[in-house]
Amino acid sequence: MKISVLADISSPRLNYTLEFIFGLYGLDFELCKEEVLPDGDSLLVYYGLKPNPIETHNCLFIPRSSLIESYFLTNDPDEFIPESDDQLFRWVDGNVEASFDLFGWVFFFLSRMEEYEFSGEDLDLGRFSYKRSFVDKKGWLFKAVVDRWCGELVVFLKKMAPGLRILGPERDVIPTCDLDIPYAFKGKSLFRLMGAALKSLCQARAGEFFFRSKYLFVGGQDPFDTLEELSQDAGKFRKKLKCFVLFPYTVEDYRDKSGQAVKNLGGSFFIKWANSIDWGMHPSISAGDKKSRIRAEKLGLEGLIDCSITSSRQHFLRLTLPMTYRALIDAGIREDYSMGFHDSPGFRAGTSRPFYWYDLEKEKATSLKVFPLLLMDGSLKHYLKADPVKAIEKIDVLIEECAITNGIFSYLWHNSSISVIDGWDRYIPVYSHLITKCTEFMKQSK
Template identity: 30%
Template sequence: MQLLIYTPQVTPRVKYIFNFLFREILLCDMELTSVAAQFAAYQGPKFSYAAQPLAKELFFKSSGFLSLNNIEKPSIKISAFGGEKVPFAVEDSALTFDVFAASFYFVSRYEEYLPYSPDEHLRFPPKASLQFELGLLKVPVVDQWAIILKNLLASKLENLHFGTRKFEFIPTIDIDRAYHFKSSGVVKNTARFLKALAKGDTERLKNIITTGLGKRNDPFDTYQFLHQIHQRYQLNPIFFFLLSRQGDKNHDVNIHPNDELLQDLILAVSKHGKVGIHPSYASNSNVLKLKEEKATLENLLDKAIDLSRQHYLKLSLPKTYLQLIKVGINHDYTMGYASEVGFRAGTCTPFFWYDLQLEKQSHLKVYPFAVMDATLQKYLKLSPPQATQVIDELINNVKVVDGSFYSLWHNESLSETGHWKGWKQVYEQMLATAAVGYLR
């Protein structure tokens, strides 16, 4: 039977987070009502969410956060729950915290609308997040709370049905630099050669010479490996290409979009994987540049492109998402941190972005990733074996809730050159771990 939920005000925030928890995560049919008489007369499974119960029904106390329609720093009480610290503590309730308010706070990224000190790339730092403070960043805590809620309801209410999800793994690849030496031109490669010679970097010298003579593939040309391993594990990868003509000179360093080798690569990759735009560093503050880069990819593939991930994960709310919507992007994969692994929005389940300024759900769907290669190697400075251990933990945390695991890798980190030696095996092991109990 349908679950009926009473709340005095069916606000946009209430409607959004109840839909996400019940319909998207728990696959449970439910209806919200603010009519007390309708709730009292209903003979099926039901509970109330309010400041006080109506009678003797199953009751979840509201902290009041979801009834608000402004953006200001809330007063959040922290309490212990099942060995974890949780926000929005309440008393005299079926749970000791307002699970709906806490879930909305994380999924909406409410704290990113409040004042904060950005990092060098003007990004919201993970250590400023409440999840980091409470030690919850490495777990999809909203999905965990949903399952706790499901078990509680199943034990208290009769004739309540929940659907079943299955774990899925979606590898995503960012192509910041399609090739290292190919298509760089004589001048640039000569400069690289002289620089490597001055430093006595024999490995780099060998790569430049052998690649130039055609005796070996460009070290960043790892596309055949990716195609083969994704086929082996029956995976559907997504590739995001950086296509900036005049981007930020320090951060947008890919090959020119008009280069035939790059265009041939994009066409080839599109035959065995989805392709999205990787908006340049410079485009984050220039919507016309974003539109131009998207159009370049669309013209090449002769079809509309509505997938994206920001270069350098430059996500500034709400500006970045509003720009994406303006140019026709419907699916974004930027939701994650550069310097920490884990679940930035507290969930491993794709969700529609909630526009806090307009207090309504948008049509932009957000796909949160859990781990990035550069996070492990550059920021956390882990060895390949240590990185594999961290990835295994994240995958298992997602499998426990039957969620979706999105990884972010780069073609160059599979090159087995420089500081990426040994990291190809990390990628292989990640796919093998994800495949356990999943491979069809």
Template identity: 30%
Template sequence: MEAICYCEKPTPRLGYIVDYLFTELLGVKVRVTSEVSEYKNFNGIRCCYSTKEIVAGEVRMKPHGLLYEQGVKEQLVASFLAGDLPAFFAAGPGYDLPFDVFSAAFYILSRYEEYLPFEPDQHGRYLAQISWAHRNGCLQYPILWEWAKLLGAAIQRKYPRWQPRPSGYTFAPTYDIDLPWAYRHRGLRGWGRLGLDVINRDWPQVQARWRVQFQGQEDPFFIFSPLRKLHAATGVRPCIFWLLADSTREDTNPSWKLAPYQKLIQEVSEWSELGIHPSYHSWVSADIIEQNKNRLEEIVGSAITHSRQHFLRLRLPDTYRALLAAGIRHDYSMGFAAAPGYRAGTAVPFRWYDLEREEVTELWIHPFAVMDVTLKQYQGLTAQEATTELDRLQSYCQKEEQPFCTLWHNSSFSALHGWEGWWEVYEGLFRKGE
């Protein structure tokens, strides 16, 4: 069964969010029309986005007005409970939902609040704790899916034979490779670090560095062989992002010209999807992103269209426009560093809507649910506590048939660097996903 949505005035915003909620989340093909006759004669689900009733038995939604505006301005976001769920843009009585789900979903998905003035963290990032989702206790689950279920229930009340078709559960592990080696191929930085370890009397680090450099012991960050075996055994193909930046205080990767580094990337590309991890300083520079991307393309001999920002530095609309200008078509930066959950309110990939230009772009956004560093460093969880939190996030996605995307680092398995027991934590995600 297909669907049609009537409105007096179709807009790019309305078409964008109606398509996402109906097609991407509920699995029903939809179109928007302002033609009353077309709407009345449609044989399928009819949704009226208007204060006027058009036909009996339709799903009625009251427009808030956001989807008929242009540009960005402060919005009155008065939160309330729609059943057990937080919501805003109340509709009042006489409609099938107590709020304008299209406008509310658009506000969250477009990251409207991130275009408004805010106080950034030390890296210029939008903070999780100032987001609407965090302040209303729904950051840790995809609120758009929960709202879509309310919409689906309203549809089923009018069209009992219709059934929603969720995206389906998939486990999508991703990795950021900032430092492939803890001790090898570190150049002057490595020797400087050794000097600091000696000054600080950090003898375990000094001894480990010596064993790796001079006695042939495996480098603690070089975890690629076990990862390859894990992915081969489970049949899960990861996406891996490589840092190929010029050397800065924040970009400490080996030189992209280093032969062992190039060889590693080529070998790992055989069992993973490739993406660029643009420099810390690239977030508003298409030139830097393109330079980093070109380096990876030269190493592997193929086009690169996937990316994730180093330090998750993301500023709207500048970063996404820079990515598009550099030829990137898939970005994986949509998540918070300081808290697990769903920055854009969804686990399902979506196309970026440029609010200032009022257009749907060619850039696909792939949200992630959780990052390893968030659990251990920002939240201070032990390995056992992290297992509990990951199980909660993953179980929700399995139960609700939603994608589950994680962000991990190769360095986050080294017991010598404080990550004892985290390999078992991570491996458990694959066992649970079987």
């Protein structure tokens, strides 16, 4: 059965939104103009300013607001939005009515409309903080509202047409790592190693001092040499680890300096992980949104790894729209994994599922597929300063939300974050808990 969407407007934004919603469930749809009636063998959805003008039963009406046609917003949208899931739809005289502009709000979240007009000049790296986001203001930071709305819409469509065949979506886990610095000790001078050991002693980090001293005088495995463990853990839920490598073309920002060590690794370092790791690029802060710089870093990394690079995640999650995504597209990147808040876990785009980026200024959907990031280790430890108990609580809430919505749990854990360096030893139980919960999450999908 086909879903016919009768609308009083013709808009690439509406078509983009419908492709996302119905594509999640494998549903066919056609978008019709108001004066063109669908055939009899279809389920009717009417989207317009006024109630359904067609006298028929078994129609789902979604009221259209100005949101689907808005350009950029300098303030939060004032269109009505329900506070709870039981307020989304209701039966009226044999038809179903939505209480709000579901299509407009889904487009609002996916297009990242709220990020175009914010002034990031006063923020570190100009990044979009969760504190500025609409999801945080509504108390939805840990709630996949887009996924919930789409799921409830399909539930009502199924009630209206019991024969409607729905496929998916299926839950999944995407384990990722950013390789900002491959080794903590290896390749550094004796003077630097001794200085770092003494510094850890002065700062009363006994465990770290012991580890540094042992490596200095006895040797052993470098504490950042953890890709084996990370990839094996990803294998527990039958996934390959996605690892994004910092490979700066030039270093104009001190936060890119660690990436220079990657150039000394040699191609053999990457070849041995061919069966367990998918490699992506990690555009440097120095590259910014310059497509020539990003392309140069991509070509350099491809030459080192000897394989094509089509996925990317921004260093420090530095993402500014539309410049960053346009530069990535021009450089030949097809997938981006930066869509998460740097300073908190949560659902930045209201969904855990991938979507194609819509360029608001050019008014078109693009070829860049965006994979939301729900959790980053540094957000918990550095920005929220969460102790291990609080960190585990936030992980549990996110995974539970993905279980409720049959979503995709994507996390980032650096190779340097399962070591004893810089206080990360306190977070080793947090990482272990994360892997256990992800494994259970995937087992429940069978």
